Amino acid sequence: MVEKVLAAVSFEGLMTEIREFEMPKVSADDGILRVEAVGVCGTDWPLYQNTKNPRILGHHVIGHVEKIGKNAAKRWGVKEGDRVTLEEYIPCGACHFCRMGEFRMCPETDLWRGSYRYGCSPISTAPALYGGYSQYMYLHPNTVLHKQPTYVPADQAALALPVSNGFEWACIDGGAGVGKTVVIQGPGQLGLSCAMAAKAAGADQVIISGLSADKDRLDVAKKIGADHTVDVQEVDLVERVHEITGGKMADLVIDCSAGGASVILSSINVVKHKGTILLGGYKHKPIPEFYSDELIKKCITMKGVRGHGYQSVEMAIEVIASGKYPLNELCTHTFSLSEVDYAMKTVAGKGAKGAISSTVLPWG
Ligand SMILES: [Zn+2]
Ligand SMILES: [Zn+2]
Secondary structure, eight states: OOOOEEEEEETTTTTTEEEEEEOOOTTTTEEEEEEEEOOTTTTTHHHHOOOOOBBBOEEEEEEEEEEEEEEHHHHTTOTTTEOOOOOOOOSSSHHHHHHOOGGGGGGOOOOOTTTOTTTTTTTTTTTTSSSSSSSSEETTOOOOOOOOTSSSSSHHHHTTHHHHIIIIIIIITOOOOOOOOEEEOSSHHHHHHHHHHHTTBBBSSEEEEOOOOHHHHHHHHHHHTTEEEEEEESOOOOHHHHHHTOOOEEEEEOHHHHHOOHHHHHHHHHHEEEEEESSSSSOOOOOOOHHHHHHHHHHHHEOOOSSSOHHHHHHHHHHHHTTTTTTTTTEEEEEEEHHHHHHHHHHTTTTSTTOEEEEEETTT
């Protein structure tokens, strides 16, 4: 086994450089992952912007178990050589939320204040290798991992977490299923994942909206199962949903856009009475209070969504492995370890053009 590990370390001020680390020693309870591919997440950009202490980013990880302690092998049900996906959360396993199975709510995993989280913990947290933009990662004793089939292309396998968000939001939180009409605002990686998940769950009509500049993404949305796409700069979304549904409107609206309050207003207008609106994209802004009358009048359920549970990751892995959906359409760009800075600028719309999902290949 090699003794040195190369990793892309990010610093305050949007700087990233390749650094060499000692390969961590493995005890009975932990392990080492040889990273195969890492999907670039939209969250990587705000994490990069808010990096105070140097850290290795990247948390949509797929890899092979390189070395594993005997207790960890037993607990996780894996052996050396197995292909796995990691969840970004490294939960305590003992708190109220962990006991309920909602370990993404565990205080230890908090994105801004938690101690342990893949693609987030600083290199000052021993043994430093907590991020995916690295040749190898440390597998903490509280790691949550899922086995991955070997035949799925690496860039598609690395979509397990964003696709799992689609299942968590559209199906588990939103109840998308047979006979339902689902409107998704924003055709980014999450919006497309929600569209695919809603369709996989049997939704009757999946309608996805975007801007004129999103034309390519809307075309991909059609290929992965959306029934209708709406360019909101050309067509009135409320009128179009009225037309498609014969006036019944949508059971579920999911905001995956970075649009402003107007997206919330249009969501309220396209959802039916007793319908549900999920807020996944509207951040860092106040919710306009004058919309509350409409919420009450239509008895709308509005709730925030983030991340995924264990079950939704399993669903995502199954659906990706089924090959029923052309996920290769989402995998537009690959980058090497030395291009991590550019990969993150690309997800922020400041790098390579036309990206939907980018993948970092640490050995490529
Ligand atoms: Zn992510
Ligand atoms: Zn916990």
